[in-house]
Amino acid sequence: MAERSTDTIHEKTVAESSKALRAGEISSRELTEACLRRIERLDPKLNSLITITAERALAAADAADDRLRGGDAGPMTGVPIVHKDIFCADGVRTTCGSRMLDPFVAPYSATVVERLEAAGAVMLGKANMDEFAMGSSNETSHFGPVRNPWDPETVPGGSSGGSAAAVAARLAPAATGTDTGGSIRQPAALSGVCGLKPTYGRVSRWGMIAFASSLDQAGPFARTAEDLALMLGAMAGFDPKDSTSVDREVPDYTEGLGGTLRGVRVGVPAEFFGKGLESGVRGLVESALAELEGLGAELVEISLPNMELALPAYYVIAPAEASSNLARYDGVRFGHRCSDPKSLEDLYKRSRAEGFGDEVKRRILVGTYALSAGYYDAYYLKAQKVRRLIADDFTRALEKVDLIAGPTSPTVAFGLGERADDPVQMYLSDIYTLAVNLAGLPALSVPCGFLGGRPAGLQLIGGYFDEARLLNAAHNYQQVTDWHRRAPEGFE
Amino acid sequence: MNWETVIGLEIHAQLATKSKIFSGASTAYGAEPNRQACPVDLGLPGVLPVLNGEVVRMAVKFGLAVGARIAPRSVFARKNYFYPDLPKGYQISQYELPLVEGGHLDIDLEDGTTKRVGITRAHLEEDAGKSLHEDFHGMTGIDLNRAGTPLVEIVSEPDMRSPREAVAYMKKLHTLVRYLGICDGNMQEGSFRCDANVSVRPEGQAEFGTRAEIKNLNSFRFVERALEYEVERQIDLIESGGEVVQETRLYDVERGETRSMRTKEEANDYRYFPDPDLLPLVVEPAFVEEVRATLPELPDEKRDRFIERYGLPAYDASVLTTTREMADFYEATVKAAGGAAKRAANWVMGDFLGALNKDGLDLQDSPVGSEALGTLVARIEDETVSGRSAKEVFEAMWAGEGDPDAIIEAKGLKQVTDTGAIEAVVDQVIAENPQQLEQYRGGKTKLLGFFVGQVMKLSGGKANPQQVNALLKKKLDG
Numbered sequence: 001m002a003e004r005s006t007d008t009i010h011e012k013t014v015a016e017s018s019k020a021l022r023a024g025e026i027s028s029r030e031l032t033e034a035c036l037r038r039i040e041r042l043d044p045k046l047n048s049l050i051t052i053t054a055e056r057a058l059a060a061a062d063a064a065d066d067r068l069r070g071g072d073a074g075p076m077t078g079v080p081i082v083h084k085d086i087f088c089a090d091g092v093r094t095t096c097g098s099r100m101l102d103p104f105v106a107p108y109s110a111t112v113v114e115r116l117e118a119a120g121a122v123m124l125g126k127a128n129m130d131e132f133a134m135g136s137s138n139e140t141s142h143f144g145p146v147r148n149p150w151d152p153e154t155v156p157g158g159s160s161g162g163s164a165a166a167v168a169a170r171l172a173p174a175a176t177g178t179d180t181g182g183s184i185r186q187p188a189a190l191s192g193v194c195g196l197k198p199t200y201g202r203v204s205r206w207g208m209i210a211f212a213s214s215l216d217q218a219g220p221f222a223r224t225a226e227d228l229a230l231m232l233g234a235m236a237g238f239d240p241k242d243s244t245s246v247d248r249e250v251p252d253y254t255e256g257l258g259g260t261l262r263g264v265r266v267g268v269p270a271e272f273f274g275k276g277l278e279s280g281v282r283g284l285v286e287s288a289l290a291e292l293e294g295l296g297a298e299l300v301e302i303s304l305p306n307m308e309l310a311l312p313a314y315y316v317i318a319p320a321e322a323s324s325n326l327a328r329y330d331g332v333r334f335g336h337r338c339s340d341p342k343s344l345e346d347l348y349k350r351s352r353a354e355g356f357g358d359e360v361k362r363r364i365l366v367g368t369y370a371l372s373a374g375y376y377d378a379y380y381l382k383a384q385k386v387r388r389l390i391a392d393d394f395t396r397a398l399e400k401v402d403l404i405a406g407p408t409s410p411t412v413a414f415g416l417g418e419r420a421d422d423p424v425q426m427y428l429s430d431i432y433t434l435a436v437n438l439a440g441l442p443a444l445s446v447p448c449g450f451l452g453g454r455p456a457g458l459q460l461i462g463g464y465f466d467e468a469r470l471l472n473a474a475h476n477y478q479q480v481t482d483w484h485r486r487a488p489e490g491f492e
Numbered sequence: 493m494n495w496e497t498v499i500g501l502e503i504h505a506q507l508a509t510k511s512k513i514f515s516g517a518s519t520a521y522g523a524e525p526n527r528q529a530c531p532v533d534l535g536l537p538g539v540l541p542v543l544n545g546e547v548v549r550m551a552v553k554f555g556l557a558v559g560a561r562i563a564p565r566s567v568f569a570r571k572n573y574f575y576p577d578l579p580k581g582y583q584i585s586q587y588e589l590p591l592v593e594g595g596h597l598d599i600d601l602e603d604g605t606t607k608r609v610g611i612t613r614a615h616l617e618e619d620a621g622k623s624l625h626e627d628f629h630g631m632t633g634i635d636l637n638r639a640g641t642p643l644v645e646i647v648s649e650p651d652m653r654s655p656r657e658a659v660a661y662m663k664k665l666h667t668l669v670r671y672l673g674i675c676d677g678n679m680q681e682g683s684f685r686c687d688a689n690v691s692v693r694p695e696g697q698a699e700f701g702t703r704a705e706i707k708n709l710n711s712f713r714f715v716e717r718a719l720e721y722e723v724e725r726q727i728d729l730i731e732s733g734g735e736v737v738q739e740t741r742l743y744d745v746e747r748g749e750t751r752s753m754r755t756k757e758e759a760n761d762y763r764y765f766p767d768p769d770l771l772p773l774v775v776e777p778a779f780v781e782e783v784r785a786t787l788p789e790l791p792d793e794k795r796d797r798f799i800e801r802y803g804l805p806a807y808d809a810s811v812l813t814t815t816r817e818m819a820d821f822y823e824a825t826v827k828a829a830g831g832a833a834k835r836a837a838n839w840v841m842g843d844f845l846g847a848l849n850k851d852g853l854d855l856q857d858s859p860v861g862s863e864a865l866g867t868l869v870a871r872i873e874d875e876t877v878s879g880r881s882a883k884e885v886f887e888a889m890w891a892g893e894g895d896p897d898a899i900i901e902a903k904g905l906k907q908v909t910d911t912g913a914i915e916a917v918v919d920q921v922i923a924e925n926p927q928q929l930e931q932y933r934g935g936k937t938k939l940l941g942f943f944v945g946q947v948m949k950l951s952g953g954k955a956n957p958q959q960v961n962a963l964l965k966k967k968l969d970g
Contacts (some may be wrong), residue, residue, distance in 0.1 A: 088538045101537065108531055112536060149872020207538040214768035242540050243770050321768055324570050328535040332634065344632075348574055371572070371763035380765060 001145040006135040007073065009034045010170045011487075013081050014227035017173055021068055022077040028068065028078030032061035032122050034081045035084070039124065039171050041492060045152065048087045048165040050143045051093050052125040067120055075119030075254075076234045082175040085126035086133055088207040089113045096209045097159075099140040099389045100329045100336045100355030110207025111239045112176055112218050119234040129161030131357045132326065133183055133211040135159050136429040139420050140359040149488035150189055150454055153412035157187030157429075160221070164191035167221045171490040174222040174231050178208060181314050182409070183447040184432025184467060188221060189408035189457025192447045194474065194484065195221045196228045197433075199465050201246035202439035204234075204239030210325040212318035215437040223484050225446060225474035229253035232467060248465060254467045257475045262296030265401040271307035272406030272432055278291045281432075281456045283465045284449035285407045286460040290478065294407065295476050300401050304393040309386045310435035311427060316370045317438070322360075323367030329355060334458035362423065365461070391439040406434055408445040408457035434460060444465045446474040447483035455483070458482055494695040497723050498703075499658045499688060500650035503665055504643045505675040506619065506683040509552045513618045513642035514541030514584065525635035526623075533640040535579030540769050543568075546644040550674040552783045553589050553774065554644060557672055557790055558611050560595030562780050568616075568770045573765040577621035577634050585645075587764045590615035591773065592644075597668070598792060599660040599965075600810065601639065609661050610649030617643050638682075644674075650689065650700065655719035659712050662686055667791050671816045683712045690719055691736065692726045701726070703738040706743055706750055718743035721749050793820055802816055802826065802833035811841055817855045821862050828866020832873045833968050839869055847890050860889050868896040878957055881905040910954045911963070914947070917955065918963045921946045930969055940964060 009031055010399060012020065014428040016460030036054050039150045043049055057080065064078035065153055088106030090113075095101045109117070117123070138146040138161025146161040148154040149169040156165040160177030164187035167175050177184040179197035188195025196219045196464045203218040210216060233254070238247040293299055323348060331337035331351025338350035345481045356364070370379035397404060409429055419426045441464060445457035458477070462470040513531035521602045533541045555562050569587035592614035598606050621636035646665065666684055669675035677684050691703035706722060709715045721743075726736050740759070741750040766772075789797070791813050798809035798819075812822045820842075827837045844865060850859060868889065872882045877900055888899045900906055901936055908914060921943060922929055932939045940961075947960045 094537070096537065104537065106536070106538070108536075135565075205538075206540050207535040210769075212768075241542060243542050244768075320765060324572050324582050324765070326761070327572060327574065328537070328579060330574060330576075330581060332576050333534060333535065333579060344576065369762065371765055373761045373763075374764070376763075 001055040001317055010038055010377060012173060013224050013240055014173045014222055014230050014245035017070070017079050018230070019079075020062075020076045022073055024068070028061040028080075029058065031082050031300075031457060032057050032059075032124070035124055035172055042128075043166075045170060045490070046147050046149060046165050046169055047144050048146050048156075048162040048169065049082065049127055050095055050097070050162070053089075053092055053123055054388040055085070056092070057122050057124050058262065059407065060117070064120045064122060069184075074119050074234075075230045076116065076321050078122065079120075079174065080122045080124050080172050081116060082124050082127045082163060082172045082233075083113060084129050084160050084163050084175065084177045086129060086178050087113050087126075087176060088209070089123065089126070089330075092126065096133070097131040097145070098357070098360070099142040100352075101209075101337060102142065104335050106207070108207060111204035112208060112235050115137065115237070116176070116234050117306050121234065127160070127166055127175055127177075130159035130183075131326055132209070132322070133159040133178055133180055133216075133482060134322070134363055136182070136186055136426050136453050137416075137419065138412070139185070139416065140355060140357050145416055147453075148413045149491045150192055151413060154415055154454060155190065157190030157236055157409070157413065159183040159267070160186075160195075161187050163221045164188055164193055164195065165191045166192070168488060170370060170487060173219055174227055176219050176231075176235070177221055178216055179354065179433075180211050180217075180318060180438065181437050182430035184219045184221065185361070185433050185443060185457065185459060186409045186430055188445040189447075189459075190413040190454030190455065191293065192483065192486070192488070193221055193223055194225055194228050194444060194446050194451075194468070195219065196444040196467065197247075197436065198232060198236060198467055199442045200245055200437075202236050202442070202465065204237070204242040204245045206241040210321075212321040214321060215314075215318055217437070225256055225444070225471045225478055226254060226406060228444065228474075229257060230473045232471075238432045246465075251468055253468050256472050259472050261292060261473060261476050264469075265299045265300050265402070265448065266292055266473075267300050267302035267401030267404040268296045268390070268405060269302050269304045269307070269395050269397070269404060271304050276410050276428060276431065277407060278411045278451070280451040281407050281409075281411060283411065284451065284456045285458055288448040288481075289405060290472065291477055291480055295480065296447060297473070301399045302401060302404065304390075304397060304435070306386065306389045306393050309433055310438055311431055312408055313367065313383040313386040313390070313437060314434040315386065315427065316379045319363040319367030320370045320383075321367065322381050323364045323371065326360065326364055331355070359423070371390060387438045390435050394435075394439045394441055394461070403469060404461040405467070408459040412456050414452045436461055440464070442470060444470050444474055444479060448477075448481070449483055479488050495692045495723075496695045496697075497654055497690065497692055497719075498650045499652040499690050499719060500656060501648045501652070501662060502687040502689070503648075503662065504670050504685050504687075505646065506546055507642040507644055507663075507674055507914060508676050509544055509642055510545045511544055511551070512640035512708060513544050513547050513616065514638050516642065517824065519641050521678075522636055525633070525637060527637065528637060529621075529636035530724045533579065533636055535581070541584060541767075543770060543773065544642065546940055547781055548591070548773065548775065549615060550642075550672075551614065551644050552780060553674055553787065554614060554646075554669065555592035555595060555613060556780070556787055557668060557786050558595030558597055558614075560592045560611060560614070560776055563589060563591055564775055564777070565589065566591040566615075566773045566775075568767045569764045570767045571762045573754045575620065576621065577636065577639070578631060579621065579636060580652055583618060583620060584767055584770070585617035586615035587760070589772075591775070597664055599664050601657065601660065607651075607657065609651045612647045612649050614644050614646045615647055619643050619909055650691075654717045654724065658688065658719055659716045660716060663712060664791070667814055671788060671791055673788075679710050682710060686715055688715060688719055690722050690726070692723060692730070702738050702740070704736065704750070705740045705751065707740055709743060714743055714745060717748060718750055721748060725750065772946075788816065798822075802837070804834065804837055808834075808837045810820050810839065812837060816854070821855060824862035825866040827867065828863045829869035829873065830866075830970050832869050836866065836869045838866060839886075843886050847886075859887070859892055864895055871896055871900065873910055875907055875956060876900060877905050878907050878953070881907065881953060904952070904954070906954060910953055910961060911959065913950070914955050914959050915963055917947050917950050918960065921950060922967060927959065929968070940968065943968065
């Protein structure tokens with residue numbers, strides 16, 4: 001293999017890789033091999049991947065090189081990526097971070113996997129995650145916690161912690177994730193990368209293991225907004241296999257990048273800057289807002305009065321749906337089954353007791369309770385009404401402004417184990433992201449500085465299907481800042 | 493004390509679609525276990541349901557046929573419970589907002605009156621798989637071929653007052669769904685099955701008694717027997733100082749009795765909630781009208797038309813309209829016979845149905861078609877053959893010996909209607925039996941039968957009996 005430039009090849013973003021691939025400066029095989037070597041060398045420090053699919057990756061890289069030579073290449077062709085292990089990939093173990101699915105090999109691919117494959121992206125492996133996407137620190141994974149490349153004693157955020165850490169550590173230029181209450185944006189913020197949660201229905205959920213179906217949405221991680229645009233372009237689109245996917249044309253998300261922010265009205269909700277927000281993070285976010293203002297945006301104070309209800313509503317709706325979605329893991333047809341069951345009930349009880357971790361069990365219990373006869377109206381139905389109120393708050397706000405900005409998470413990365421025994425403290429990590437899922441809106445997180453060496457994220461929230469505007473704002477911001485160019489020590 | 497029985501039925505009719513309600517897998521019956529279960533039916537991680545539009549069309553058709561309201565917006569909900577043959581741990585059904593609401597069905601009672609039974613609602617849902625307890629050495633085998641088969645659950649009002657009424661309602665519904673072509677009605681294969689809610693109360697009491705639900709009755713006979721047993725059980729229980737408890741019961745076919753399966757306290761809390769994987773089902777008025785335009789003539793309309801147009805008695809019209817195929821067969825027979833509607837009805841309901849039943853054949857497998865049967869009826873009508881000979885012709889037709897005219901010809905069964913020829917035979921018979929003639933004329937007129945028999949015998953059964961009768965009478969009385 002050629003020695004040229006492969007020692008820095010991993011530094012390239014998706015856009016840079018894509019350009020170099022198409023110019024014939026590098027091959028997908030070189031790029032893929034470089035990433036695989038880097039994974040082999042560095043991932044033991046992070047544990048960001050559950051499964052490495054080296055052989056399949058090299059075959060895909062060779063196929064991509066053929067396409068590149070044949071002039072049949074798109075922007076993602078030959079670019080290595082990592083998939084969160086919540087997406088089924090035909091013939092590859094898919095665990096969802098759980099012992100329950102440790103032995104599960106999907107006989108089909110998620111639409112997200114299929115689309116990226118069709119676009120020529122090269123899957124390097126499956127990323128670690130909180131079990132069944134339930135968690136904000138990646139500590140609930142059956143495969144062990146993921147370490148934050150910026151500080152190995154801290155968490156990368158979750159649930160898509162492996163995806164965020166892998167991109168931050170330059171193991172891959174991009175990754176997929178899912179976001180049910182902040183599971184893309186929060187780890188993106190804590191790991192110092194960009195992460196986008198698209199509008200609900202923008203990306204197909206087929207083959208993506210369900211946590212809370214009405215909130216789950218797949219999206220990309222990358223280091224730049226431009227790369228998010230390239231990834232989203234490959235992932236998005238109507239899928240007849242997902243009844244909740246929306247039949248709406250997918251624009252070229254890169255087209256609008258670089259457009260001016262002059263006159264763009266950015267709403268700043270008072271509720272995002274109240275108590276609970278770490279003052280250092282507040283400072284970084286305010287500086288970022290000032291940068292946006294400097295780019296011509298107009299800051300407008302707004303209010304989202306029902307924001308404080310988002311957390312309780314979310315922790316009724318998401319567990320309720322999860323309690324039902326996770327009923328299929330019963331030890332009967334696939335996944336973990338206890339040894340030597342004595343009866344059907346014993347089979348159910350022990351398979352589930354052994355297969356699920358504490359956080360998953362906690363949410364199944366909460367959700368089952370919320371849906372029970374006699375409690376349904378007081379919890380589930382009321383939470384759905386609150387959800388409507390929150391969506392209305394956003395709708396009203398977005399009549400006055402073009403997008404909404406604030407912190408992604410109230411703190412920077414916290415220490416491993418620090419919140420593991422305090423679920424409520426853990427849940428507070430998502431107070432600024434949950435509401436967006438309840439409303440179904442698109443939002444992204446972009447790195448906006450460091451606090452004691454730990455990254456913080458600026459969250460931008462847009463109107464339905466207004467991903468292009470969000471991406472342009474983040475892109476503009478990244479043109480005048482260099483947070484995203486910094487690499488964690490030891491992962492340069 | 494006199495007791496009044498109150499019965500309401502929940503009928504599950506399997507919709508006759510090619511593929512399942514939420515997946516593309518085939519619904520065909522009888523495949524090797526688990527060969528017709530795709531990842532969606534298996535409830536594998538990450539799969540999603542997509543509603544089969546044909547299912548909606550069929551359910552709307554049903555709703556319109558029973559005069560119900562088609563909900564412009566209905567919602568699929570999850571019914572959560574654990575069972576090995578329920579792959580997802582929940583059944584997708586409709587709960588608070590069903591697709592069809594508030595219809596009715598008129599049933600004919602034995603006293604000749606008609607009773608209207610209310611239909612509370614009909615909703616869509618998916619079927620579960622099957623648990624197989626035999627041949628697994630103490631373990632249970634799971635066959636998920638049936639999982640995801642579309643069902644419409646039709647819930648009646650508690651309007652029936654006897655097991656017989658319940659059966660009449662069930663039969664009428666059975667006829668209707670087959671008319672509509674939305675269900676094959678095959679009860680042995682479970683395409684049409686019934687849960688019955690039954691209670692008793694003292695005659696004149698307004699409020700209902702405590703009810704028991706009898707699950708999974710898959711034949712008309714079992715419904716009737718199970719209900720009869722259950723009604724008696726409840727009455728005996730109350731009269732001996734006991735109380736009926738609200739519970740689910742099973743009918744034991746072998747023993748002919750119902751027994752408790754689970755009480756209300758043991759009942760599952762199904763934790764229904766709207767399925768977030770499926771959008772609310774929106775049915776546009778234009779779609780409803782489109783479906784309405786495809787409605788066939790319904791059983792009651794057809795029966796009334798048969799009475800009106802063919803002058804049939806109500807009983808005949810009901811029997812002949814039991815299935816659309818039977819009604820079509822009858823009408824085709826009448827057409828081929830060139831009229832003779834009543835005679836055609838007698839033949840279809842008599843010899844023809846008798847032969848079908850005897851050979852255990854379905855209508856479509858009959859060796860005699862409507863054209864041939866109609867021709868035979870026409871030959872009786874135009875006096876080519878006598879009614880008696882016609883039976884012989886029919887038997888030959890059934891045996892595949894050819895069309896009626898060929899058989900009549902081959903067997904020489906053509907009726908003699910030539911008065912001269914018959915008169916000659918009559919004269920011969922009278923001449924040959926002077927003793928009987930004397931007795932007859934002496935007042936023993938019973939002997940007319942003897943003479944007729946002799947004439948028929950001599951003519952080889954071909955003489956027209958009416959003519960023989962008339963001529964003999966004339967000459968004997970002479």
